[in-house]
Amino acid sequence: MTRPGIEPLIRESTPSIIARKLRRAVGDGVLAPGAQLSEASLARELGVSRGPLREAMQRLTQEGLLKSIRNRGIFVATFTEAGIRDMYVARAAIERAAAAVIMQTDPEGAGAALREVINAADVAPSEDAVREADFRFHVLLVELSGSAHLIRMHHTLITETQMCITALADTYPDVDVRLPEHRDIAAEISAGRGDEVDRLIVAHMDDGIHRLAPGQDGVPGPVPLRRAVDGCPVTRE
Incomplete structure (x- = not known):
């Protein structure tokens, strides 16, 4: 039993640690979209047994970051046009x-x-600094809510976004316009104008889709192969 005000240490399980490392590798592009994963090689690289590694990979499969194909193996997820739009709907x-x-x-x-x-x-407004700030802003926004459920769901979506942007790092468009948009959102939050915050977040998410998949009358439509939505590579299943 612990005294009031002293929180017990939380011991992270081995599969959780492995899942976190794999999630980071996927987000950073070390494990590229579409790459097939070798259980034996990963176990050797990470210095772990295959049991906890398999459990970690199952977690990422449930999150949608990995994809299990029967009789073929486990692969890092790729993105369809519909999947990209769905990802941004969920993030919004x-x-x-x-x-x-x-x-x-x-x-x-x-x-x-x-x-x-x-x-x-x-x-130090380099491309890397701006991209890091972009991700950190959105992660912190959700963390500040204090909602464990929102944080958990958002974590997977941010990893998906990271892996997309990493895949097309050389063609990621207009990174310098993101900070002013973030600054506007922060200002409206400070001012307590909830309706305006909501409008800006929706516009911020819609911007990437409408910029690269405009369709007709501003409605997102089909995107040519290998085009991007906020840097995400597009493939067809």
């Missing part, structure tokens, strides 16, 4: 929900914390 829903929670708790403090992320990138 989670981030809007997180922002709504923040508006009921500490919008001024949250806005200040989000501005710190943007300001850190302004100090």
